[in-house]
Amino acid sequence: xxFKEVEQKWQNYWHEKKTFExxxxxxKPPYYILVEFxxxxxxxxxxxxVRSYTAQDALARMKRMQGYxxxxxxxxxxxxxxxxxxxxxxxIHPKEAVKENIKTFKGQMESLGFSFDWSRxxxxxxxxxxxxxxxxxxxxxxxxxxxxxxxxxxxxxxCKSVLSNEDAAGGVCERCGSFVEQKEKSQWMLKMASYxxxxxxxxxxxxxxxxxxxxxxxxxGKSKGVELxxxxxxxxxxxxxxxxxxxxxxxxxxxxxxxxxxxxELMPRVENKDEVMEYIEKxxxxxxxxxxxxxxxxxxxxxxxxxxxxxxxxxxxxxxxGDFVLGDYGTGAVMAVPSHDERDFEYAKAHNLExxxxxxxxxxxxxxxxxxxxxxxxxKLINSEEFTGLTVEEAKKAITKKLVDMGVxxxxxxxxxxxxxxxxxxxxxxxxxxxxxxxxxxxxxxEEDLPLLLPDVTEYEPTEDGxxxxxxxxDWVNTTCPKCGKKARRETDTMPNWAGxxxxxxxxxxxxxxxxxxxxxxMKYWGKVDWYNGGMEHTARHLLYARFWVQFLYNxxxxxxxxxIWTRVSHGMILGSNNEKMSKSKGNVVNPDDVVKEFGAxxxxxxxxxxxxxxxxxxxxxxxxxxxxxxxxxVIRLKDKVKEGDSYSPKLESIIHKTIKKVENDTLHLGFNxxxxxxxxxxxxxxxxxxxxxxxxxxxxxxxxxxxPHITEELNESIGYSxxxxxxxxxxxxxxxxxxxxxxxxxxxxxxxGEITISKEEEKDSILEKAFNNExxxxxxxxxxxxxxxxxxxxxxxxxxx
RNA sequence: GCUCUUGUGGCGGAAUUGGUAGACGCGUUGGACUCAAAAUCCAAUGGUAGUGAUAUCGUGUGGGUUCGAGUCCCACCAAGAGCACCA
Numbered sequence: 001x002x003f004k005e006v007e008q009k010w011q012n013y014w015h016e017k018k019t020f021e022x023x024x025x026x027x028k029p030p031y032y033i034l035v036e037f038x039x040x041x042x043x044x045x046x047x048x049x050v051r052s053y054t055a056q057d058a059l060a061r062m063k064r065m066q067g068y069x070x071x072x073x074x075x076x077x078x079x080x081x082x083x084x085x086x087x088x089x090x091x092i093h094p095k096e097a098v099k100e101n102i103k104t105f106k107g108q109m110e111s112l113g114f115s116f117d118w119s120r121x122x123x124x125x126x127x128x129x130x131x132x133x134x135x136x137x138x139x140x141x142x143x144x145x146x147x148x149x150x151x152x153x154x155x156x157x158x159c160k161s162v163l164s165n166e167d168a169a170g171g172v173c174e175r176c177g178s179f180v181e182q183k184e185k186s187q188w189m190l191k192m193a194s195y196x197x198x199x200x201x202x203x204x205x206x207x208x209x210x211x212x213x214x215x216x217x218x219x220x221g222k223s224k225g226v227e228l229x230x231x232x233x234x235x236x237x238x239x240x241x242x243x244x245x246x247x248x249x250x251x252x253x254x255x256x257x258x259x260x261x262x263x264x265e266l267m268p269r270v271e272n273k274d275e276v277m278e279y280i281e282k283x284x285x286x287x288x289x290x291x292x293x294x295x296x297x298x299x300x301x302x303x304x305x306x307x308x309x310x311x312x313x314x315x316x317x318x319x320x321x322g323d324f325v326l327g328d329y330g331t332g333a334v335m336a337v338p339s340h341d342e343r344d345f346e347y348a349k350a351h352n353l354e355x356x357x358x359x360x361x362x363x364x365x366x367x368x369x370x371x372x373x374x375x376x377x378x379x380k381l382i383n384s385e386e387f388t389g390l391t392v393e394e395a396k397k398a399i400t401k402k403l404v405d406m407g408v409x410x411x412x413x414x415x416x417x418x419x420x421x422x423x424x425x426x427x428x429x430x431x432x433x434x435x436x437x438x439x440x441x442x443x444x445x446x447e448e449d450l451p452l453l454l455p456d457v458t459e460y461e462p463t464e465d466g467x468x469x470x471x472x473x474x475d476w477v478n479t480t481c482p483k484c485g486k487k488a489r490r491e492t493d494t495m496p497n498w499a500g501x502x503x504x505x506x507x508x509x510x511x512x513x514x515x516x517x518x519x520x521x522x523m524k525y526w527g528k529v530d531w532y533n534g535g536m537e538h539t540a541r542h543l544l545y546a547r548f549w550v551q552f553l554y555n556x557x558x559x560x561x562x563x564x565i566w567t568r569v570s571h572g573m574i575l576g577s578n579n580e581k582m583s584k585s586k587g588n589v590v591n592p593d594d595v596v597k598e599f600g601a602x603x604x605x606x607x608x609x610x611x612x613x614x615x616x617x618x619x620x621x622x623x624x625x626x627x628x629x630x631x632x633x634x635v636i637r638l639k640d641k642v643k644e645g646d647s648y649s650p651k652l653e654s655i656i657h658k659t660i661k662k663v664e665n666d667t668l669h670l671g672f673n674x675x676x677x678x679x680x681x682x683x684x685x686x687x688x689x690x691x692x693x694x695x696x697x698x699x700x701x702x703x704x705x706x707x708x709p710h711i712t713e714e715l716n717e718s719i720g721y722s723x724x725x726x727x728x729x730x731x732x733x734x735x736x737x738x739x740x741x742x743x744x745x746x747x748x749x750x751x752x753x754g755e756i757t758i759s760k761e762e763e764k765d766s767i768l769e770k771a772f773n774n775e776x777x778x779x780x781x782x783x784x785x786x787x788x789x790x791x792x793x794x795x796x797x798x799x800x801x802x
Numbered sequence: 803g804c805u806c807u808u809g810u811g812g813c814g815g816a817a818u819u820g821g822u823a824g825a826c827g828c829g830u831u832g833g834a835c836u837c838a839a840a841a842u843c844c845a846a847u848g849g850u851a852g853u854g855a856u857a858u859c860g861u862g863u864g865g866g867u868u869c870g871a872g873u874c875c876c877a878c879c880a881a882g883a884g885c886a887c888c889a
Binding site: 211214215218223241242244298323325326329330333334335336337342344537610611612613615617618621623624625627628630631633637676678680681684744745746752755776788789800 | 803822856
């Protein structure tokens, strides 16, 4: 059989019959399966893409046969740095490169027979799409959720370019290797931090995998604690945030951040201004160095002339500057308790500061400070006046209450998650639709003027001072103020790559809508995304951004649900045959096109599903791939055994019902490898028969169809059945999946000693009798005393002897 | 350092969630078919001892709970991923 022709034939059939087009408002129950739309890189489709697409394709095909109106769309996340880099290098407009790449990707996807609804295809770079990304940005702005702020960015002085954190890893520019500096830049921000609690809370309304939820929780990074006011000798005060208020009697100094506002406010009263200023400058340079290595020792200096007053003991306490305290977290100042905090301990050691132990048990001084010991039961407070003797948990409550009553503290939550820096000084992104007018300030564009098209340029490099190349196109930049009509300038920054992917799943529900980003009716009809599949690398940030975006749209009444994604799963990577991540430099890359050419699409699909646990990484193995090819050939050969008959062979009936149940359940629960294994078992069972009925063969082909759609359609047609893609999924009879007779083990003292065969409804006594009559079991029991017998129906018998 | 994930044959991996460990596939060995090869088919295949029935050990390590542990609990070891001074 020529698989190339077969594949082509059925791909054409599906295309012509529009087999996979989802219909909005259909009476069938809706089911939305989403795979992350890819970035169409020049490298083409990766075998890793094939893994997740095949998995969700199998689910989609099965669900369709089960009578669902399945939405399984595909599109392109095509803005972003790689296309721009390519453009800079080759002087081709990214638009052109993207167009080419999409063509390649789409061709590859079609050759694999994925049942995407291509009528809903779009790219984030289509003006019809990014018009709505821009429109949604304006909604953020109009609801006070977007603002401009001056924030430090990674700046490469050599490349004269703003770098993302990824490109500046280790404090070194990825391209040229020079040290990255921090540069202040005015950027658009989205107020994501204010959604921290909602984003945590919303997880309740999702069915994300546990590790995905954890990723979200860790990224948000919530800490419960107390914000404490501290008076300064001679007037004034500042606040600190702590999660360990019970250690308040152990404070021996305070530390404030060199990059925060507080030190600037205190500056007029500082006696050693030179020293302090120098340290602040040093931090600015150093913070770019990523603060990772070299930085173990705690640097800083005392702020002379300013002393804090301990809120309870009223003693004078010195204040220090230290870069281990971050200016943009909490209050930018901490209370230092060196006996019970590792960082404070190191700082105290480096600067010869006093330590007071306030919790019995191990302190940092005795080395091996461990949170567990510290929080463990039996740890009691010492040196803490009336709180001495309380446990840590008790003291936390009591001291908080005292301070709150005194009016100098309040319970607060802090989050690691910051606001979203939303500007990029790049060309290949959605232009931010804002206009700056000298009189009116920042003014949003009129919504009816959208989309703001990305103009064509000849130079894609950022400018000398790190501005987007758009800033060089003066006739694009210069415009008039939508408010007062005077001369004004456009924003030249573009949106980050994350923007377009934060709402694409909504657009798929209603992709051709010219009046709205998606109609409420369409979104209500489809409801939440039932399955969202993507890589582990996107489970933290992309998912968080998308959820934030949706929650905002929900709050302003534009989407029907606060969470629009129900289940999120992540697939494991396909590694090279040497067990390392596939990469060109390692020469272990497998190109799916080659495999399709040599083995066929169905074999590749089967292999990638059979390769192992879907959520786990797995190495490529060509021998195993051949095994799957053998399986396909076996199924083809089975056709020679087919005889007339429109019911299951009696001998095969039970295993067929079992297999239907197994394939159905496993396909629904990511057990693709075991689903295929059970199909192999069924195939082997059929092979053992001298003949099988048409119906036997048909059911095998139907069950295998979601995984190997081309060959199964062809074989099914050859025995005179109508196409599987237009048929329904077989139904199993639970009664028939239960064996009448079952062989169970007999243990003596928990060790397997024999086997007995019992019938489905056999009584305990009869089972035990069989067990005791088993020769091997008899030998082991001998004359010994029987203490106890355990009979678990259909599972096992255990006889305990002494 | 912290968080998470994973440790089962020569390899990828199963195990109905506490009940016959190693399903299925790969590989290997022997055999059949063939002039030969490929393809296909049959048989064997966790270790050790034994001709053998069989015995014994065995799911990273050490303990524990249980009639019974790959699965639950405690401690540890190793690999991978992510976060990285978040008070």
